[in-house]
Amino acid sequence: xxxxxxxxxxxxxxxxxxxxxxxxxxxxxxxxxxxxxxxxxxxxxxxxxxxxxxxxxxxxxxxxxxxxxxxxxxxxxxxxxxxxxxxxxxxxxxxxxxxxxxxxxxxxxxxxxxxxxxxxxxxxxxxxxxxxxxxxxxxxxxxxxxxxxxxxxxxxxxxxxxxxxxxxxxxxxxxxxxxxxxxxxxxxxxxxxxxxxxxxxxxxxxxxxxxxxx
Amino acid sequence: xxxxxxxxxxxxxxxxxxxxxxxxxxxxxxxxxxxxxxxxxxxxxxxxxxxxxxxxxxxxxxxxxxxxxxxxxxxxxxxxxxxxxxxxxxxxxxxxxxxxxxxxxxxxxxxxxxxxxxxxxxxxxxxxxxxxxxxxxxxxxxxxxxxxxxxxxxxxxxxxxxxxxxxxxxxxxxxxxxxxxxxxxxxxxxxxxxxxxxxxxxxxxxxxxxxxxx
Amino acid sequence: xxxxxxxxxxxxxxxxxxxxxxxxxxxxxxxxxxxxxxxxxxxxxxxxxxxxxxxxxxxxxxxxxxxxxxxxxxxxxxxxxxxxxxxxxxxxxxxxxxxxxxxxxxxxxxxxxxxxxxxxxxxxxxxxxxxxxxxxxxxxxxxxxxxxxxxxxxxxxxxxxxxxxxxxxxxxxxxxxxxxxxxxxxxxxxxxxxxxxxxxxxxxxxxxxxxxxx
Amino acid sequence: xxxxxxxxxxxxxxxxxxxxxxxxxxxxxxxxxxxxxxxxxxxxxxxxxxxxxxxxxxxxxxxxxxxxxxxxxxxxxxxxxxxxxxxxxxxxxxxxxxxxxxxxxxxxxxxxxxxxxxxxxxxxxxxxxxxxxxxxxxxxxxxxxxxxxxxxxxxxxxxxxxxxxxxxxxxxxxxxxxxxxxxxxxxxxxxxxxxxxxxxxxxxxxxxxxxxxx
DNA sequence: AATGAATGAGCTTTCATTCAT
DNA sequence: AATGAATGAAAGCTCATTCAT
Numbered sequence: 001x002x003x004x005x006x007x008x009x010x011x012x013x014x015x016x017x018x019x020x021x022x023x024x025x026x027x028x029x030x031x032x033x034x035x036x037x038x039x040x041x042x043x044x045x046x047x048x049x050x051x052x053x054x055x056x057x058x059x060x061x062x063x064x065x066x067x068x069x070x071x072x073x074x075x076x077x078x079x080x081x082x083x084x085x086x087x088x089x090x091x092x093x094x095x096x097x098x099x100x101x102x103x104x105x106x107x108x109x110x111x112x113x114x115x116x117x118x119x120x121x122x123x124x125x126x127x128x129x130x131x132x133x134x135x136x137x138x139x140x141x142x143x144x145x146x147x148x149x150x151x152x153x154x155x156x157x158x159x160x161x162x163x164x165x166x167x168x169x170x171x172x173x174x175x176x177x178x179x180x181x182x183x184x185x186x187x188x189x190x191x192x193x194x195x196x197x198x199x200x201x202x203x204x205x206x207x208x209x210x211x212x213x214x
Numbered sequence: 215x216x217x218x219x220x221x222x223x224x225x226x227x228x229x230x231x232x233x234x235x236x237x238x239x240x241x242x243x244x245x246x247x248x249x250x251x252x253x254x255x256x257x258x259x260x261x262x263x264x265x266x267x268x269x270x271x272x273x274x275x276x277x278x279x280x281x282x283x284x285x286x287x288x289x290x291x292x293x294x295x296x297x298x299x300x301x302x303x304x305x306x307x308x309x310x311x312x313x314x315x316x317x318x319x320x321x322x323x324x325x326x327x328x329x330x331x332x333x334x335x336x337x338x339x340x341x342x343x344x345x346x347x348x349x350x351x352x353x354x355x356x357x358x359x360x361x362x363x364x365x366x367x368x369x370x371x372x373x374x375x376x377x378x379x380x381x382x383x384x385x386x387x388x389x390x391x392x393x394x395x396x397x398x399x400x401x402x403x404x405x406x407x408x409x410x411x412x413x414x415x416x417x418x419x420x421x422x423x424x425x426x427x428x
Numbered sequence: 429x430x431x432x433x434x435x436x437x438x439x440x441x442x443x444x445x446x447x448x449x450x451x452x453x454x455x456x457x458x459x460x461x462x463x464x465x466x467x468x469x470x471x472x473x474x475x476x477x478x479x480x481x482x483x484x485x486x487x488x489x490x491x492x493x494x495x496x497x498x499x500x501x502x503x504x505x506x507x508x509x510x511x512x513x514x515x516x517x518x519x520x521x522x523x524x525x526x527x528x529x530x531x532x533x534x535x536x537x538x539x540x541x542x543x544x545x546x547x548x549x550x551x552x553x554x555x556x557x558x559x560x561x562x563x564x565x566x567x568x569x570x571x572x573x574x575x576x577x578x579x580x581x582x583x584x585x586x587x588x589x590x591x592x593x594x595x596x597x598x599x600x601x602x603x604x605x606x607x608x609x610x611x612x613x614x615x616x617x618x619x620x621x622x623x624x625x626x627x628x629x630x631x632x633x634x635x636x637x638x639x640x641x642x
Numbered sequence: 643x644x645x646x647x648x649x650x651x652x653x654x655x656x657x658x659x660x661x662x663x664x665x666x667x668x669x670x671x672x673x674x675x676x677x678x679x680x681x682x683x684x685x686x687x688x689x690x691x692x693x694x695x696x697x698x699x700x701x702x703x704x705x706x707x708x709x710x711x712x713x714x715x716x717x718x719x720x721x722x723x724x725x726x727x728x729x730x731x732x733x734x735x736x737x738x739x740x741x742x743x744x745x746x747x748x749x750x751x752x753x754x755x756x757x758x759x760x761x762x763x764x765x766x767x768x769x770x771x772x773x774x775x776x777x778x779x780x781x782x783x784x785x786x787x788x789x790x791x792x793x794x795x796x797x798x799x800x801x802x803x804x805x806x807x808x809x810x811x812x813x814x815x816x817x818x819x820x821x822x823x824x825x826x827x828x829x830x831x832x833x834x835x836x837x838x839x840x841x842x843x844x845x846x847x848x849x850x851x852x853x854x855x856x
Numbered sequence: 857a858a859t860g861a862a863t864g865a866g867c868t869t870t871c872a873t874t875c876a877t
Numbered sequence: 878a879a880t881g882a883a884t885g886a887a888a889g890c891t892c893a894t895t896c897a898t
Contacts, residue, residue: 047887157420161413168390271880277873278878472686488870627803630847632846699858
């Protein structure tokens, strides 16, 4: 967070950081077009030509601001991660406790994904182009998440447990529900989804009668 | 195995279905090599030449048995799905109830993934090559799963709820934990993971005091 | 010389050494076409497409046998050097002494260059693509040459002197005369050229009266 | 210097001949940078951007003073040739006779090349970019040289002979010795080189006993 | 005059697929 | 059935040059 101010992200890694406002605009247009194109065609099917066409610039212009297709994907993943994180923080700011925060976070995530479907595809494809960026995406996500669970655990809001494992479980839940209900079939109301997960987190899956053991 | 008869168009597809035992062996060698190669290099980086080299045959031989690289991926996903399902069914056969089945299933999945890391990558990459095969993989998986939850619900083993949503949540949990602990870092004992998830499913995430609401 | 038998030159560095006679023929056709194309258009202006067109094969076929344009240039220089050396050895075999050998060698070189004009251009351009190959071309040439002068010096055929310097001077003479009279303007009879150089080598440039000093 | 007036079309070519002193300076800076860049990277590897970066100006500024990369090379060759010729004339001014002039000229050439290594590369590469400029470089050089030999011949300083051939032989000697001892390996003292060539020119290569014939 | 963004033709290289043997 | 050579479309990328400011 602190470095978000002093370091202009990884943006400075391009062959030429734009020096004029016009250049800045063009660079942004291309990055946006890359997001759309990767999102719709997929990273591998998307050619530089597709991106520049979508951006309305000549193909060579891409290389005025980006070193390579792959490097652009990296930058995109980081930027999209930043945006998502900012969205989630904003949307969960009013939560009274962890459980409520989980509910608000899940709903916010589903909405965000429905509005930004490219996020999912770009992220998933990045996984096999450069695993490290994908890992760092989830690990940076996970670390904060773990701290939040630990805090909630200390405050007695949630049961003690292995927070790392629980965090990855929770991220898995969001991820799959997002894929299924925010990207594939959008017929189910998010309230229903959130309520179901909420029940799972508040009461578990087991019926009261099956709750003993371990 | 039985469906290999009913869906021959997909399972045994290829310009020439092998008629000799030797041909059968060659085809199997190539498919195995494709699995390994897709698993290690990834679908896009893997070339037909890499596959045939790994299989120990000439590059042209690939097309004696397979229509295309993409079609091969499809076949692979189906076969890998079948194998995984068979494994899980075998490993959860002795479960006394749904919760126990969940525990055994998760452990079995983690083990399987650790032993067959290619499964994850092949499946994930297939998602963007042909979404339909990926969806049908999870949907066919999900349908059985939903029926199981419904049965357990009827038997009073688990709380009533939206089974479809719960199934996708559960699949998300397995998937992420598998990626994190069976593929990336293998330092955590599966017992710990299963216990944590088990606690979540049996008692929820919330502490007893925070359990009211809805 | 000895390795010319056991090691198939640098030819084996291509992506695929041809395994069939047909492949052997194609590879040779491409290399020949590369020589012609580099010779006429020059290394930089010559595209792979020019080469393959001249060879009568598809553009991709080039990469069946060669790793890159640059690597091909390297191989070409080595092969052309070998051929020239073989030619000179053949043509100077009957020389009675060093001076006669110089005459026969110069004439043979001029003739060879006139018949193989590509040699000059390919070699000169290679100099700036990969200096090492150019240096090794001349140095391997020079080493033999030095030994010959040393032998002649021992036998009293030539004046004692710094053989290395003399060799480079002699190579410079051939080179420039070749460029001027075998490539640019072919109007002068080689006899005249050889006679002039011969006089220079036998009697020096200075008139008898100016011959003292040092 | 004087011909800068008579051949303005070539020497001062450019879309806009600089009118201000500042423009003059910029143009000179770019030309100097071109020399350095062509010399170090080579004509083909050197991009306009490399040149302007070295000159400390924006890339577009190049075209304020030069028509094209190729045209710049041409101008450079001419200028470098002029400078070399001026240097040689200065350094050989005190020579008493032709032989001494050859010695002083060779030494001066070696020194000049060692101090201006770009000369060699720029010249050699120009050869295949525009043969005519290369030819005219050597031919203009050669013509003066021939006249000098003819004069020396008339004065009885050197043996009569085909001066054109001898001139090209002499230029070849300088060229190769320069490459070998002023650019590649600088370990040998120029005195030794000059002495060796001097002996060759004064007494020939042949020992006294082998001097008959023709 | 000077800047730096923008252009787009052209290049080398890859590789799934087909063909000839 | 099997081989490996041959294909050619397409991709990513470069860079001399032009344009807008």
